[in-house]
Amino acid sequence: MFPVADALAPAATALFTVVLTEGPLSRVGLARRLDLSSAAVTKGARPLIEMGYLEELAATERSGPGAGRPASPLTIRADREFFVGVKITRDELIGVVCDLRAQVRTAVHRRLSETDVDHVLRQIAEITTELLDGSGDYRSRTRRLGLAISGDVDLATGRVRYSPFLQWHDVPLRELAEQATGLTVTVENDVKALTTAEHWFGEGVGADSFALVTVGAGIGCGLVVGGRLVSGSFGVAGEIGHISVDVKGIACHCGSRGCVEAIAGADAIVRQAREATDRPELTFDDAVALARAGDPGVSAVFARAGDAIGSGIAAVANLVGPSRIVVSGEGxxxxxxxxxxxxxxxxxxxxxxxxxxxxxxxxxxFEEWARGAATVSIKALVASWRRPV
Amino acid sequence: MFPVADALAPAATALFTVVLTEGPLSRVGLARRLDLSSAAVTKGARPLIEMGYLEELAATERSGPGAGRPASPLTIRADREFFVGVKITRDELIGVVCDLRAQVRTAVHRRLSETDVDHVLRQIAEITTELLDGSGDYRSRTRRLGLAISGDVDLATGRVRYSPFLQWHDVPLRELAEQATGLTVTVENDVKALTTAEHWFGEGVGADSFALVTVGAGIGCGLVVGGRLVSGSFGVAGEIGHISVDVKGIACHCGSRGCVEAIAGADAIVRQAREATDRPELTFDDAVALARAGDPGVSAVFARAGDAIGSGIAAVANLVGPSRIVVSGEGxxxxxxxxxxxxxxxxxxxxxxxxxxxxxxxxxxFEEWARGAATVSIKALVASWRRPV
Known part of the structure; x- marks a missing residue:
């Protein structure tokens, strides 16, 4: 077994984050990349190598002018530690085990028959056991569990302030889940968790600013500006779903009219498709099938929805100017x-x-949401190494 | 005369910025505020005191437990250096001299009869002479001039890429203005300059995130997120004027419909007021007078405009969550x-x-715009002290 990390110097966590998110780099490359001295890089890497989180790749001989000591790039030991990620939805838990590089090693789904806190916690404990004690034997190298849930979540305290889908109010989910699983738990809003995954391991790597827009039951958005996830001074950020694009448009559950979500959320699409076809039993999948078959009324519903999403995304680009926008989601x-x-x-x-x-x-x-939850707990591991100020 | 600044340590510029924007602080308070050692604060402050930018306030005796050496707060010597700020509009230059704390010492206006680059540069040189060699005798302590202009400006190179009001394309304004005035020049977009002034010396002081919305000929927005002015990866940010709030609304010069600016910009208000009254000669001031007198049609134009601005501001709050929003502008x-x-x-x-x-x-x-221009050049002075990385 490896020694447990004490507090590390800022240089150590910075170089670990760079190697984790950008891939193997030589000490010289790291020194250049982070504007550090070679000595600082060597000193920062040492405890991470001792703890087994970093290792040296086989030395590659350099040739040409300046060839001297061979360069041994530092790389992540991906299987040094595993992380459980669970996305909680209204009717299902999706769980994954990821390695340190956020690669999904195994995934399971579990139906939720009820949404009260006790029931969901029991199911979280069971899905965690299933994931860790199943065929992979991940238990001995897993200490952390990330949970992702839609709604208003306080990452710092792990409390779910409000989850509209589950009808939870002020639930100390981190504390309860730590009791139920024995793991160190992080709780994050699902869109922010997914944005963190894209920022550390996806299309947002290295971007100073970046946006992820999710299309599904709701229309959400995670924003990275200046390299940091935007949280909002009042706990609200990325609410692209409640930008109004049509002041006289469809009434929204938020009390306004013409919000992107009131036009393009899954429920809104079903409602408009039912009106267009005069078929009150129509489902989302029926609407998709009709539009693909060329039904003009239902096609127009999807066209309007896409246009509203595009207009909302343009508001993000006009205001913040991200270097890239990923649009995704089960919708x-x-x-x-x-x-x-x-x-x-x-x-x-x-x-x-x-x-x-x-x-x-x-x-x-759908597993991507659970991977996002695991990524937040990888980030929490790195944050836990930092010296307290 | 004081010695000229060499490159300073990061701690020195950080402590100077804190004292400049937040007011006098003791060395102990600075050490706590910046998480520095007392030795680092003393070392950082020394060259700034030697150069005359900082001074010690008279020592205040401390009493009570722990009373020992008297605390001598460090404060800015506001008249150590002066800065010219000039806002360039289509028909006027507004110029100010500010001290180091961005207090306006004197202001002048000058009509522009033409908007070609040569004419405007001559007028900038003349207004600068008038400001510096007039009654105040600021010349000997002024080395910097800030220019603010609406449109697409590259702060780093001082080029005006495009100014719609002046019809300038790709003008190397910094270089030309340095030749014309002999001063060190900064050029910034006017809304960003105003946002910098509010962030350093106004309602945005100490805010991690902050927005300034300007209402006038255009509807603009400056954004500070994570303590930094947002510039946009493609040079576009804060374009609240081109958020559409009415997909079927008034056509906008940008090619879309229902943009905030197409409803609430000064020209848009005049156009709508003319239609409402059937009086094609109506001016903005006429429209204001009619609305104040209770004309229902013209009042409705202002109501719709205000509502569109409010909806656009809500998009900023929903997406970014600033801790405060200032709405201002000549409108x-x-x-x-x-x-x-x-x-x-x-x-x-x-x-x-x-x-x-x-x-x-x-x-x-209107002088506030020119003060914003001067603030950008104060910020450039502080930036010039930083050691090159």
Whole structure:
């Protein structure tokens, strides 16, 4: 077994984060990348190597001018520690085990028959046991569990202030889940967790600013500005779903009209598709099938929804100017119906050079949400090494 | 004369910035505030005292437990250096001299009969001479000039990429103005300059995030997130004027419909007021007078404009969550007509706790724009002290 980490110097956590998110780098490359002396890099890397989180790749001989000592890039030992991630939805838990590089090693789903806190906690404990004691034998190298849930979550205290889907108010979820599982728990809003995963291990790596827009039951957005996840001074940020694009439009549950979510959320699409077809039993999947079959009324519903999402994304680009925007979410299983209209709405509404911002529009496997939850707990591990100020 | 600054340690510029923006602080208070050792504070302050930028206030005797050496707070010598700030508009230059604390010492206005680059540069040189060699005798302690201009400006190179009001394309304004005045010049977008002034010397002091919205010919927005002014990866940020709040609304010059600026910019208000009254000769001031006299059609134009601005501001609060939003600009000379509708639109559209964000709505004296320009050059002075990395 490796020694447990004491507090490390800031240089150590900085170099670990760079190697973790950007890949193997030589000590010389790290010194340049982080504007540190070679001695500081060597000193910072030592305890991480001793603890088994970093290792040296086989030395590669350098040739040409300046060739001297061979360069041994530092790399992550991905299987040094594993992390459980669980996404909690209204009717299901999705759980994964990830390694230190946030690669999913195993995944399970579990139906939720009830949504009261006790029941959900029991299911979290059971899914964790199933994940850790199953075929992979991850138990001995797993100490952390990340939970992701939609709604208003306080990462610092691990409290769920309000979850509309579960109808939870002020639940000390971190504390309860630590009691139920014996693991060190982090709790984060699901969109922020997914944004953290994209920022550390996805399309946002190295970006100073970056946005992730999720399309599904709600329309959410995670924002990274100046390299940091934006949380909002009043706990609200990234609420792209409640930008109004049509002052006289459809009434929204928030009390306003024409919000992006009131036009393009899954429930809103079903409601509009039912009206367009006069078929009150229509489901979301029925609406997708009808639109794909060319039904003009239902196609128009998806077109309007995509346009509203594109217009909301343009507001993000016009205000904040991220270097890249990823659009994803379970709603994008119907991605073919949305994509051209998202792009058209974005192009019309993006101002000047803001239209140059690349959009990646792609479906999102549901396990990705759970991977996001695991990523938050990887980030918490690195944060735990920092010396208290 | 004081010695000229060499490169200073990061601690020195950090402590100078804190004393400049937050006021006098003892060495002990600075050490705590900046998480530095007392030795680092003393070492950082020494060259700034030698150069005359900082001085010690008369020692105040401390009493009570722990009373020992008297605390001598460090404070700024505001008249150590002066800064010229000039705002360039389509038909006027507004110039000020500010001290190191951005207090306006003197201000002059000068009409622009033409807007070609040569003419404007001659006028900048003349207004600078008038400001520096007039009654105050600021010349000997002034080395820097800040210029503020609406449009697309590159602060780093001092180039005006595009100014729609002046019809300038790719003008190397910094270089030209340095030749014309002999001063060290900074050029910044006018809304960003004003935001910098509010962030360093106004309602944004100490705020991690902060927004300034300007209402006038255009509707602009400056954003500070994580303590830094947001510039946008593609040079576009804060374009609140081109958030669409009405997908089927008034056509905007940007090519879209229902943009905040197309409803609430000064030209848009005049156009709508003319239509409402069937009086094609109506001016902005006429519209204000009619609305104040209770004309229902023209009042409705201001109400719609205020509501659109409020809705746009709510988009800023929903996405970024600033700790405070200041709404200002020359358009707010008609502030009584806008304010209740800005607040109503904001309250309706702000999501959840985002509605708690305080709005300061107030008119803006035109000299404030020039003060913003001077502030950018104060910031450039501090930046010039930093050691190159």
């Amino acid at each position: 994008l299983s119907a991605y073919d119906l949305f994509e051209p209209h998202i792009r058209a709405g974005f192009q019309r509404q993006a101002f000047g050079a803001a239209a140059d911002c690349p959009l990646s529009i792609r479906p999102l496997p | 707010l000379s008609a502030y009584d007509l806008f304010e209740p509708h800005i607040r109503a639109g904001f309250q309706r559209q702000a999501f959840g706790a985002a509605a708690d964000c305080p709005l300061s709505i107030r008119p803006l004296p």
